[in-house]
Structures are given as structure tokens and as C-alpha cells.
Amino acid sequence: MKTIEKLRQLDSESILIGHISSVLAWDQETYMPINGINERSDQLAFLEELSHKKITNPEIGQLLDEAGSSSMEPYGAESFSFIDRAYLRILRRKYDQAIKLPASLVSEMAKITSFSQSAWQEARKNDDFKLWSPHLSKMIELSRNYASCIDPDSNTYDVLLDKHEEGSSEAEIKTVFSELKAELVKLLDKILGSNQLDNSRLFGFCPIETQKKLSLLMMEKLDNDSNSSRLDCSAHPFTISLGESDTRITSRYDCNYFPSGLFTTLHETGHCLYELGIDPAPGYKRTSLGNSSSAGIHESQSRFWENVIGRSMAFWLKNYSGIKDILTTILDEVKLEYFYSAINKVEPSFIRVEADEVTYALHIILRFELESSLLNGSLSVKDLPEAWNDGMLKLMGIKPDNDREGCLQDIHWAMGLFGYFPSYALGNLYAAQMWDSMKNQGLNPEEVVAKGDLSVILSWLRANVHKPGAIYKPNELIRKISGKELDPVCFTKYLKEKYSILYNFS
């Protein structure tokens, strides 16, 4: 067997185990009874350890060496094809990181994470930070251990960030975010100084069953493959791939405000389209190449469909009558123009996942600042709720009354996902750059969407973003697509153009 084929075969074993873990993780968040948690955390820890054993198999190291892939020159010999060289780079990175982690830490992290997630759910339900805070302290400690194993000479945050957004650094994020923050605060000031838009008519009782029907219709409109995906409910909406042609999404419904579930579903469908759009060819299938480029690129796909498309007039021109047929009592008297401005109302609010396009990144900037302080020790866990509330007041002028609407709202830190939040804001920036690229390439995306021909947009994303899987690092991919580096100006320009019309200012 050729070196590269043997590598794919060995890699596929840990990928398969990862898919099995995903089935269990999906079940834990959707259907598992609460008392199943003890057995489930053991199951997940067992699989995590097994997967670690597979990926640290010394044979992988030998084969990578044979292929000419080293830590310094990961792409391997030039005689390999472009795709094989990209694959060698990815596998070298995966192998190099895995062998630095002791199996005991891998297993402990998996176990503690399951408990922490479960404690977070209880804490959030009861609005009791103290139920979760010891778990959070433990997650921080484990994340620091993880980072020092991977690279003891680097800043902890950089190591954790690199896991989700390869090649990025805390310093780069700080620079990008400070430019973004200044622009967003200016824009928000203008908006809040204008006549506020009304969205009161979108509120009203809407049964969950009706909202599910609406979600399924939206998934169909976006051309999502219903034979390769399914929709369920969870406390925190997510998308997870369980393997080839099986991607699950979840949504969360508010009985009195249907847009909440509607936009959550559009968001998760964007993630789902990415997962299902990765090249299914043998070189990708069940290998580390059949993956996303980064968390930020993944998020660009969800934000793209949720906002750039889902909150555009062009999209609703073709789709409004379809949702009116389902939401008869609520939307009966509501005109399209009202609906469009209502779903784009900008207002500081507590919950990140429900935030509008303008304030959304401010939520992320707050989390970035807090997690960076938690990791470097300048903020202690017990002071987190207060720091959160003060931060909200400073950034958006509002202060949550409880931790459910404050530091208990997101699952990420409970899962040990530190350094992950920035990818959400990067997703917005990447999505805006992609939208600009479509325009620059003469695609006329607004016109196409207004005609209801979303397949043109999806085909572009498939070819440029989905299909290549993990071939390109995120900075390479965005440069390839847009001809430039990550640039917050595309996003802020998009916002200014859209919201100066909606709010009637210059």
C-alpha cells in the first residue's frame, strides 16, 4: 500500500471514532435523560482516549517522515499532488499536537467536560452560577495544562485560539476587534439616535409545532438535503456531523417570538450546508481533509445564510408569502416592508444568539476580553458574573438582572472552548468579504436572490468554500477568495449601507 493510502487508512480510524463520539454528544444534548450523564461521560472519555491512541500511533509519525513531512516542512515531498500535500500538512499538525498530550489529560478533559456541560445546564436552568463555577475553574485549569503541553513557550490564549483559527493570534484579534469596536459603537450611536423601528407585531403566541414546520420549510428553501440531515431541539442550538451524509442541526424556539427560532434555523442550516458540501471524493472522505477550514470559516457560512441572505429584502421578496401561509394569525396583516424592517431592528440586548447584526460582534468582543482575562489569571472565576455585567453596561449600556441572561447563557466555556468566541465575529467579517467577492466577480448576488435563484449563491459557496474542505488555512482561503487579508472594512461598510437606509441617516 502506498504511504499516503496507508496514512488515510490509519487516520480514518480516529475519524470514525470521532463520528461515534458525535452521535453520543448529539444524543446528550437532545434526548438523553439527565441521569444518563455518568455513563455517557465515561463513554465519551473512553472514545476520546481511544481516538488519541489511534492518532498517536507511531506508524503515522514514521509514514509522515517517509513522505517527507516534518514539523518544519509539513507539506512533504513535491512529487505529491496538491491535495495530498495539503493532507500531509493537516495530518502532521494533528499528529504533532496529539503526541504532546498525555493520554491521561485527554481522558480527564473529556470526562470533566461532560460533567461541566451537565452542571452548566442545571446552573442555567436554575440561574445559579455557583452550581457551575467549580467546573468552570477546572475547565480553565485543564485548558492551561493543554496549552502548556502543546506549546509551553507560547501565550496560553494563542495556543487555544490556534486550535480553532489556525494561524491567528491574540494580538491580531485585539487589533481587528479594536477597529471593529470603534466602528460598531459609532454606528450603534447613530442608530440609537434615529427613530427606532417597530417589531411589536412579530410577537405573539406561535406553537412549537408551527415553528418546526417553518424551520423545515426554510431548510428546504436553502436547498438543504433532507435525506442527509435532521432537525431537533436543544438548550443551545448547534450543528454536528455524525459522518458521511449525516449532519444534525438543532434549533431553539420562543413560543412568543417566532423570528428567534427562524433565524436560529437559518444559521444552523448554513453550517449544515457547509458540512454536507465538503468534497465527498475518496481523498477527503473519512479523513482529516474532509473537514472545515476553521471555526471562523464555518461561522461565515451560518452568518451568511442567517444575515446576508436571511435578513435581506431580496430573500423575502420571494419567500415572504411562503412563511405567511404558515404563520397565518401573526402575519395576516403584516406587510413585507414592515416584516423586513422588524427583523432588522437594532437594539442592545442580553442574549448573543438573538442579537442583531450590529450589536452581535460587541457580544463577542466582551467574551474575548473576559476569556483572555480568565486564562491569564487577571480575572477570577468568582468575579466573572460582575465583570460580565459591567462589560455589558460599558459596551451596550444595559445590565442583565440575572446570570441566565449574563455569563450563563453560552455553553462554550462549559465545554472548554476557550479561544473559540472570536471565530463568531470573524465569521461575520469573512461572510462580508465573500459577499463582496461575489459582486466583484460579476455574480450580481442581490439580483439572483431576488429572483429566488439561491442555487447560484450555493454553487458559488460550494465551489469556493465548501468543496475544498480543510485544504486551505483560513487566512489562505479568504485571500484566495477575496484577494486580500481579513479586513473588517467590508463588514462595517455592508452594515453602514444597509442600516443607513433602514434607519434613514447619512
Ligand code: MG
Ligand atoms: Mg454557529
